[in-house]
Amino acid sequence: MKIALLLTGRIYTSSLLYNNLYETLLKHHDVDIFVSCPKHTDVSLVERFTEIYKPKKLVISDEIYFDVDKYNRRSETIKHNVMCMYLNRIKVAGLLEEYVSAGMGSVEYDFVVSSRTDLMFSAPIIDSPYPDLSLYRGSEKYFIENHIWIPSPEKDYWGINDQYAFGRLPSMLVYLKTYSGLYDLLEKGVVLHPETLLANYLVERGINASRFLMEYKIERNIANDLLDAGVVPVNRNVAQSGMYRKKLKMVFS
Numbered sequence: 001m002k003i004a005l006l007l008t009g010r011i012y013t014s015s016l017l018y019n020n021l022y023e024t025l026l027k028h029h030d031v032d033i034f035v036s037c038p039k040h041t042d043v044s045l046v047e048r049f050t051e052i053y054k055p056k057k058l059v060i061s062d063e064i065y066f067d068v069d070k071y072n073r074r075s076e077t078i079k080h081n082v083m084c085m086y087l088n089r090i091k092v093a094g095l096l097e098e099y100v101s102a103g104m105g106s107v108e109y110d111f112v113v114s115s116r117t118d119l120m121f122s123a124p125i126i127d128s129p130y131p132d133l134s135l136y137r138g139s140e141k142y143f144i145e146n147h148i149w150i151p152s153p154e155k156d157y158w159g160i161n162d163q164y165a166f167g168r169l170p171s172m173l174v175y176l177k178t179y180s181g182l183y184d185l186l187e188k189g190v191v192l193h194p195e196t197l198l199a200n201y202l203v204e205r206g207i208n209a210s211r212f213l214m215e216y217k218i219e220r221n222i223a224n225d226l227l228d229a230g231v232v233p234v235n236r237n238v239a240q241s242g243m244y245r246k247k248l249k250m251v252f253s
Contacts (some may be wrong), residue, residue: 001110003031003126004096004169006086006176008042009117011037011049013021013226017118017219018052024121025113032056032109034099037093037117038084039063048227057095066183074158082194085162086179089114093176100169111174114165118222122215126166142178146206148175151214160196160202164216174205181205 005025033055037046041060048137064084073079099150100107111126148167155161165175169239186192190200202209 001029002108003029003111004109005031005033006089006092006096006112006114006172007033007035007117008092008114009037009084010220011035011041011045011117013045013048013052013224014219014222015225017120017222018226019184025125028124029126032099034092034095034182035059035117036061036088036095045227046173046223052226056099059091059095061091063087064195065085065179068186069194071192072189074196077193079192082192082197083179083182085194086182086197089176093173093218096169096176097173108187109169111166112169114176116163116218118219119164120217120219125214146174147171147208147210148202149212150209151216152211156199157195159199160194161196162194162198163218164214171207173252174207175202189222 003025017078033053035049035053035055035058037058037060041063042168046058046060061084063080063084065087068079068083094110100109113125115125148159148165148171151163155163165172167175178198178201181204182197185197185204190197
């Protein structure tokens with residue numbers, strides 16, 4: 001399948017993260033990558049990340065957002081992180097729209113995937129044991145524009161899981177543009193909390209979410225061990241030559 005993978009957040013040149021993404025998505029599908037990363041990302045890191053992941057487009061966020069100090073928030077919520085997360089997503093959505101528009105209809109994606117940059121997956125991201133998408137390919141019922149797929153609700157945290165989602169382009173563009181609806185939601189009294197805001201936004205926009213089982217974790221111990229240009233990760237070219245291969249040993253809590 002043709003997949004657009006939209007990554008947002010801090011970028012890494014980690015063999016652990018890259019090899020996991022390769023095993024669970026890149027080697028199974030034709031994937032175009034789009035990235036939005038934080039304002040103060042080191043230039044050398046951006047350059048090495050670009051060399052490894054080969055994104056179609058990458059933007060460094062300006063992190064300029066409207067003032068949210070007056071709004072109620074949950075005690076654990078870090079307002080800057082919330083606003084930057086949704087700001088990064090609307091910016092990466094813009095990159096995707098520009099790329100698709102420039103193709104003048106020649107670029108068509110079966111699915112658009114939105115993910116954090118630091119997620120580790122235990123199985124292929126879109127394939128079995130997840131929903132049997134092959135049953136629905138070509139079906140207009142399946143490709144409805146107001147539908148997305150998100151992981152099962154263990155990580156809903158008083159709202160709806162905001163770490164990973166996939167769907168068709170029209171519905172995913174709505175999902176990715178949550179930032180555009182934040183001001184109105186906060187003015188209506190919705191608490192400043194990422195999962196709560198997303199849940200209310202999707203309801204207002206008429207986006208339905210189907211659940212599926214996905215075992216994954218946020219990898220918090222990340223080493224940028226591929227920052228040196230002499231170190232080569234697994235990728236579609238190198239993997240076949242046998243130059244470098246690291247066997248993954250993943251333990252999920």
